[in-house]
Amino acid sequence: xxxxxxxxxxxxxxxxxxxxxxxxxxxxxxxxxxxxxxxxxxxxxxxxxxxxxxxxxxxxxxxxxxxxxxxxxxxxxxxxxxxxxxxxxxxxxxxxxxxxxxxxxxxxxxxxxxxxxxxxxxxxxxxxxxxxxxxxxxxxxxxxxxxxxxxxxxxxxxxxxxxxxxxxxxxxxxxxxxxxxxxxxxxxxxxxxxxxxxxxxxxxxxxxxxxxxxxxxxxxxxxxxxxxxxxxxxxxxxxxxxxxxxxxxxxxxxxxxxxxxxxxxxxxxxxxxxxxxxxxxxxxxxxxxxxxxxxxxxxxxxxxxxxxxxxxxxxxxxxxxxxxxxxxxxxxxxxxxxxxxxxxxxxxxxxxxxxxxxxxxxxxxxxxxxxxxxxxxxxxxxxxxxxxxxxxxxxxxxxxxxxxxxxxxxxxxxxxxxxxxxxxxxxxxxxxxxxxxxxxxxxxxxxxxxxxxxxxxxxxxxxxxxxxxxxxxxxxxxxxxxxxxxxxxxxxxxxxxxxxxxxxxxxxxxxxxxxxxxxxxxxxxxxxxxxxxxxxxxxxxxxxxxxxxxxxxxxxxxxxxxxxxxxxxxxxxxxxxxxxxxxxxxxxxxxxxxxxxxxxxxxxxxxxxxxxxxxxxxxxxxxxxxxxxxxxxxxxxxxxxxxxxxxxxxxxxxxxxxxxxxxxxxxxxxxxxxxxxxxxxxxxxxxxxxxxxxxxxxxxxxxxxxxxxxxxxxxxxxxxxxxxxxxxxxxxxxxxxxxxxxxxxxxxxxxxxxxxxxxxxxxxxxxxxxxxxxxxxxxxxxxxxxxxxxxxxxxxxxxxxxxxxxxxxxxxxxxxxxxxxxxxxxxxxxxxxxxxxxxxxxxxxxxxxxxxxxxxxxxxxxxxxxxxxxxxxxxxxxxx
RNA sequence: GGGUGUGUAGCUCAGUGGUAUGAGCACUACGUUGACAUCGUAGGGGUCGCUGGUUCGAUCCCAGCCACACCCACCA
Numbered sequence: 003x004x005x006x007x008x009x010x011x012x013x014x015x016x017x018x019x020x021x022x023x024x025x026x027x028x029x030x031x032x033x034x035x036x037x038x039x040x041x042x043x044x045x046x047x048x049x050x051x052x053x054x055x056x057x058x059x060x061x062x063x064x065x066x067x068x069x070x071x072x073x074x075x076x077x078x079x080x081x082x083x084x085x086x087x088x089x090x091x092x093x094x095x096x097x098x099x100x101x102x103x104x105x106x107x108x109x110x111x112x113x114x115x116x117x118x119x120x121x122x123x124x125x126x127x128x129x130x131x132x133x134x135x136x137x138x139x140x141x142x143x144x145x146x147x148x149x150x151x152x153x154x155x156x157x158x159x160x161x162x163x164x165x166x167x168x169x170x171x172x173x174x175x176x177x178x179x180x181x182x183x184x185x186x187x188x189x190x191x192x193x194x195x196x197x198x199x200x201x202x203x204x205x206x207x208x209x210x211x212x213x214x215x216x217x218x219x220x221x222x223x224x225x226x227x228x229x230x231x232x233x234x235x236x237x238x239x240x241x242x243x244x245x246x247x248x249x250x251x252x253x254x255x256x257x258x259x260x261x262x263x264x265x266x267x268x269x270x271x272x273x274x275x276x277x278x279x280x281x282x283x284x285x286x287x288x289x290x291x292x293x294x295x296x297x298x299x300x301x302x303x304x305x306x307x308x309x310x311x312x313x314x315x316x317x318x319x320x321x322x323x324x325x326x327x328x329x330x331x332x333x334x335x336x337x338x339x340x341x342x343x344x345x346x347x348x349x350x351x352x353x354x355x356x357x358x359x360x361x362x363x364x365x366x367x368x369x370x371x372x373x374x375x376x377x378x379x380x381x382x383x384x385x386x387x388x389x390x391x392x393x394x395x396x397x398x399x400x401x402x403x404x405x406x407x408x409x410x411x412x413x414x415x416x417x418x419x420x421x422x423x424x425x426x427x428x429x430x431x432x433x434x435x436x437x438x439x440x441x442x443x444x445x446x447x448x449x450x451x452x453x454x455x456x457x458x459x460x461x462x463x464x465x466x467x468x469x470x471x472x473x474x475x476x477x478x479x480x481x482x483x484x485x486x487x488x489x490x491x492x493x494x495x496x497x498x499x500x501x502x503x504x505x506x507x508x509x510x511x512x513x514x515x516x517x518x519x520x521x522x523x524x525x526x527x528x529x530x531x532x533x534x535x536x537x538x539x540x541x542x543x544x545x546x547x548x549x550x551x552x553x554x555x556x557x558x559x560x561x562x563x564x565x566x567x568x569x570x571x572x573x574x575x576x577x578x579x580x581x582x583x584x585x586x587x588x589x590x591x592x593x594x595x596x597x598x599x600x601x602x603x604x605x606x607x608x609x610x611x612x613x614x615x616x617x618x619x620x621x622x623x624x625x626x627x628x629x630x631x632x633x634x635x636x637x638x639x640x641x642x643x644x645x646x647x648x649x650x651x652x653x654x655x656x657x658x659x660x661x662x663x664x665x666x667x668x669x670x671x672x673x674x675x676x677x678x679x680x681x682x683x684x685x686x687x688x689x690x691x692x693x694x695x696x697x698x699x700x701x702x703x704x705x706x707x708x709x710x711x712x713x714x715x716x717x718x719x720x721x722x723x724x725x726x727x728x729x730x731x732x733x734x735x736x737x738x739x740x741x742x743x744x745x746x747x748x749x750x751x752x753x754x755x756x757x758x759x760x761x762x763x764x765x766x767x768x769x770x771x772x773x774x775x776x777x778x779x780x781x782x783x784x785x786x787x788x789x790x791x792x793x794x795x796x797x798x799x800x801x802x803x804x805x806x807x808x809x810x811x812x813x814x815x816x817x818x819x820x821x822x823x824x825x826x827x828x829x830x831x832x833x834x835x836x837x838x839x840x841x842x843x844x845x846x847x848x849x850x851x852x853x854x855x856x857x858x859x860x861x862x863x864x865x866x867x868x869x870x871x872x873x874x875x876x877x878x879x880x881x882x
Numbered sequence: 883g884g885g886u887g888u889g890u891a892g893c894u895c896a897g898u899g900g901u902a903u904g905a906g907c908a909c910u911a912c913g914u915u916g917a918c919a920u921c922g923u924a925g926g927g928g929u930c931g932c933u934g935g936u937u938c939g940a941u942c943c944c945a946g947c948c949a950c951a952c953c954c955a956c957c958a
Contacts, residue, residue: 218958273958340957393885560896568894570907577920588917634896653917742924836901845938854900
């Protein structure tokens with residue numbers, strides 16, 4: 003027996019455990035049908051489930067379950083990312099509570115601590131994904147620092163290095179002074195701030211009283227200046243080109259060079275050039291062969307090349323201004339709106355710094371990654387994201403992959419005493435190579451840098467399937483079917499996977515990339531911890547059930563749009579689950595069960611034919627929409643069917659049958675009910691796996707599990723069977739409307755007549771008399787012969803080709819009735835004006851398709867007829 | 883500066899070259915009919931951002947504008 007109330011907490015976890023324990027998420031490798039595979043965007047090992055995951059993983063699970071029910075070999079490959087910076091940060095923070103730093107432990111001990119942390123507290127998110135219902139094959143879960151995946155990393159690194167696609171270079175990079183590591187361009191966020199613009203002047207060497215005027219936002223970098231640039235086109239200043247300026251405070255001479263980087267319109271027209279601390283200046287420096295002077299320590303304090311060693315930049319800035327003021331060189335300070343780069347993890351200002359780093363030749367790798375998208379081997383859904391992808395890929399810069407962290411993949415690079423580089427998959431091979439090259443045993447030291455986290459996640463699509471080994475899984479599931487992820491990581495991840503996969507596998511990592519939006523708060527603001535507007539999906543699951551949250555995500559997911567969380571709506575989908583639950587209970591109370599000989603194509607009762615056709619139509623809509631990744635349309639198709647057709651109409655219509663005494667009709671109806679209910683459970687399962695499974699298990703003895711039940715396909719839908727019941731529904735609605743408009747008491751037992759009805763209508767009326775009377779709460783219902791005398795007190799209403807008559811001896815308020823009729827006539831008049839305008843327009847009649855013109859004429863005729871009927875009705879009651 | 887997207891009912895959003903039978907929530911009235919008040923029935927509510935153009939016909943296509951959001955680059 004089903005409980006009276008739907009209570010998801012009572013069964014969701016139990017059902018999940020049952021699936022997982024019986025291996026329902028594992029693909030059947032012997033199955034001969036197509037493979038379908040999704041790799042999960044690996045959550046950070048430090049992560050907890052947020053609304054973005056809830057959306058992303060719900061969509062994936064819907065696709066996975068849908069394809070699984072189609073009988074395919076289905077794999078949802080789960081796993082986690084080691085998340086270099088994020089994880090190191092968490093563990094360091096824990097250590098700090100005990101008053102120790104990672105340096106106290108040393109590298110090896112520290113990494114041990116991280117692993118220990120991972121075992122104890124990492125991966126909360128995987129438990130949470132289970133609560134959401136994610137049907138990942140957890141037996142295959144991978145971690146980017148696993149031995150297997152690390153081997154993949156080393157192998158591809160060596161390969162890229164030997165192909166010249168990874169190289170070491172001394173370059174200006176984004177330096178994060180908190181973690182004291184380089185970071186990639188993507189890990190830098192630009193923030194708008196109101197800063198200051200400082201104007202001051204440098205004396206011209208050998209010409210007392212002559213100055214060159216400078217404007218800068220970072221005066222303390224002047225100690226790294228190695229030139230001042232002026233444009234050749236600058237009429238006012240070009241006479242200074244070739245002269246030398248004297249850097250104040252340190253009294254160092256620097257050249258004044260001609261360079262177009264100095265825009266005469268901006269600032270003072272003269273730009274101080276600091277090649278070691280500014281990306282543009284670095285380029286200028288290269289053009290003029292200027293020396294580089296590094297003025298910063300790794301912690302972003304000033305170094306010995308400045309008068310203020312050990313001082314942080316802000317303090318040094320003040321000191322510099324003070325000195326310049328003392329020297330009488332300071333001119334003015336203005337407020338200046340500007341963008342300042344910050345580390346996305348550390349939150350500190352990023353300083354451009356000259357260091358030795360390792361780079362991937364991204365422009366080279368991008369070529370193939372661009373080609374396969376151009377040629378449609380990988381498609382973005384929605385397609386518009388292609389543009390974003392191309393835009394970025396075509397302008398891609400070398401990717402800085404080295405990080406001066408401890409947690410991560412240590413680069414497979416060894417140095418001989420003289421600095422010769424050996425890049426091999428392991429130390430033995432490197433040693434052998436070195437010994438061979440030197441002809442003697444050489445001491446090697448390993449590169450201490452680790453790789454950018456995204457390097458290993460870039461391999462995710464194939465490394466998780468077993469590469470570099472040739473495995474069944476790799477053979478079967480690569481390329482994977484579709485990647486589902488947010489637009490915010492197209493560059494971080496999608497692009498890198500494309501590059502790495504095309505390089506190593508020569509095949510796309512996934513055939514499609516479904517890109518969704520962000521989950522925002524109720525007001526449409528981005529969720530963030532600092533704003534305090536985050537919503538915890540686990541609390542929502544606790545409160546409304548995982549199914550309700552999942553259905554919300556699916557129903558709100560329309561391509562290319564962000565989703566605003568709405569608790570009212572989630573509650574609404576919980577109500578939907580309740581509705582379904584109660585419908586199933588109704589079946590149970592009426593002994594609904596599919597008999598062995600039941601054949602949906604052979605039912606006799608019109609209502610049953612109708613609901614079967616309707617559910618088949620809904621199934622087709624769900625299928626078609628899922629096939630084209632239209633999640634909301636798909637979810638809404640089930641929703642509308644279940645609530646609007648099955649509950650609102652079918653259940654109400656079969657009540658008179660079930661409580662009547664036509665045993666054959668009852669038997670057929672019980673079977674039909676059960677059959678349709680089962681069908682609902684099937685097509686709703688990808689969206690609401692828990693409640694559907696619970697109902698599946700409790701409403702009949704089952705041969706198959708719902709998770710493996712077969713998905714309907716290619717059904718012939720009997721659309722003609724729909725007409726009769728649709729007609730009855732319209733009539734019932736018309737009567738209900740009339741009653742409500744007339745303010746008739748709910749208990750009044752009425753009789754209605756249909757006048758001027760055609761043969762079809764009269765037949766339908768006779769056939770469905772019981773049903774109509776029951777649902778419209780009528781005493782009786784009849785067709786009147788044409789021309790039959792009717793008493794004047796009848797309320798009249800147009801119904802299709804006929805007139806609905808409602809006799810009301812003294813009950814009706816005639817004033818209200820007159821008003822109602824007048825209002826309807828007014829509406830018709832408005833429509834008629836429109837038809838007349840169109841049909842009176844010769845070019846419309848001539849040039850519009852005949853069918854459209856015909857339809858317009860038909861509407862006009864119908865409206866005229868209806869108007870006449872209403873006017874007659876009004877005339878009849880004029881005296882009352 | 884370059885790019886992308888959005889603007890439809892009070893709110894959150896679907897949708898469409900042929901009268902907007904739009905959805906959910908909210909709102910109004912009525913309702914203890916033997917699945918469900920986490921419910922039912924009926925109803926009110928929109929010049930589809932503005933201005934032009936294409937078209938027989940535009941909310942939909944095109945152009946411009948306004949507003950909002952986001953992405954990329956840069957501002958010495």
